[in-house]
Amino acid sequence: MNELPILSILIALPLLGAVATAFLPGATARLVGIAFAGATLVLAAVTALTSYDVGGGMQLTETHTWIEALGVHYALGVDGLGLLMVLLTALLVPIVLVASWREADDEGNGGSSAFVAWTLALEALSLAVFTATDVFLFYVVFEATLIPAYFLIGGFGRAGRGRAATKFLIYQLAGGLVMLASVIGLYVVSADNGTPSFLLSDLAALDIDETTQRWLFVGFFIAFAAKAPMFPLHTWLADTTEKATTGTSVLLVCILDKIGTFGMLRFCLGLLPEASQWATPVVVVLALISIIYGALVAIGQDDVLRLIGLTSLSHFGFIVLGIFVFSSTGGAGAILYMVNHGIATALMFLVAGFLIRRTGTASIRQMGGVERTAPVLAGLFLVGGLAAAGLPGLAPFVSELMVIIAAFQHHWLVGAVAVLAIVLAAVYALWMYQRTMTGEGGVDATPVPDLDRREVGVLAPLVLGLLLFGFYPMPLLDTINPYVHDTLAQVGVTDPAPTVEGTTPHTTTEGGHQ
DSSP states (O other), rough: OOSSOHHHHHHHHHHHHHHHHHHHHHHHHHHHHHHHHHHHHHHHHHHHHOOOOOTTOOOEEEEEEEEETEEEEEEEEEEEOHHHHHHHHHHHHHHHHTTTTGGGGGGGGHHHHHHHHHHHHHHHHHHHHHOOBBBHHHHHHHHHHHHHHHHHHHHSSSTTHHHHHHHHHHOOOOOHHHHHHHHHHHHHHHHTTSSOBBBBBHHSSSSSHHHHHHHHHHHHHHHHHTTTTOOTTTTHHHHHHBBBBBBHHIIIIIIHHHHHHHIIIIIIHHHHHHHHHHOOOOHHHHHHHHHHHHHHHHHHHHHHHHHHHHHHHHHHHHHHHHTTTTTTHHHHHHHHHHHHHHHHHHHHHHHHHHHHHHOOBBBBBGGGHHHHOOOOHHHHHHHHHHTTOOTSSSSHHHHHHHHHHHHHHHHHHHHHHHHHHHHHHHHHHHHHHHHHHHHSOOOSSOOOOOOOOOHHOOOOOOHHHHHHHHHHHHHHHHHHHHHHHHHHHTTTTTOOOOOOOOOOOOOOOOOOOO
């Protein structure tokens, strides 16, 4: 256990910032909020570089008794999975705050003070989710994230946002209630085995019978599938991204939705390995449906924000597919995809937001000709689109390729369906760019101003991340691989051995001679 509670401090920083900015005037709140978010990013980065040992398992741990009678603890820790989610969260929040500099003060919105406060509160709770090592604590903060998310969706954005916020809340609360049954089930199982405990380390050591595991898995998976989102629990996604501000959409799709796939790895595979294998055929089919359906529906959209939101349905399908094919390549690709999707989709949402503020519309058919007067905006929009389409040289390509390789190892048909999504992604990405950026101009043919220095500065880290991890993903993979190997060992599966059609496996003697 660490002497200095670094993770608690990491959570407390944005939480204190949320309280402080809620009572400050708009201009001051923006500056103070960015300062708190920046400090959180610095602390997260320094901790990762100086205090985290790659391959060292769960680290930076804190454990304190909370509700002794129920075996509940305030317990925190990070491994490779948790660390990358913490870093992604800490990176995106200050970018969102700077990108949304005055957007919250637009007529009809709730003002900068409220936006900054709710954003920092969501950051604090998300960090708590990604670091919680007690199931009860995880459930509490998992549900608590809905509070700032609801107010961010309902208080800022376009007409109809209130209905979108309500729909979002209903789906997430319903999933949370189903998960609560599984949380209670884990308590019963641990109590029957001796001392009740919600600590992940204690629960992972339990021998849970097959039937119980399956019921517990269903409860957790439904909640995480609604959060991720996955087909058919995805219908809140497009409405939310269409009506909310682009900054809020980044927080929801690039951070909050990762809790779904994070939970599948941490709880479904980590605590219920036999049930996870039992459910694999159904989960793989749902993932493939999400991949193809999300891409097909995105192609026909006119609202650019709705289109970007639906592409994430396809991308989350890839992530879930990588998780449930049970190989080190697929697992590492899935986690890498979580990071890369966060960076690429944040870029697309923010550029789209800058474009909408300039054109006054989110309708693709009313845009056009932007690249003639705003080449930087058009160029960055193209980079985001090509990243979503998996262009080699950009970060999502590496993770997408790893998942597809693992999918073919699982079954050739699964891999073939996944490959089809690459073609569909190229269609929606390039067609979106063509309709918005090329041609003679929009309805009123008003010249669109290019990005200013603040906007370019906001987007620069995202573009740099796409290029850096596109050509050199090893720093991320070195962090991911030990976690994946430990998880597969917990599940009890090994990577499939290479085989040649029409031959039988051969054993080799020392030196490789048969």
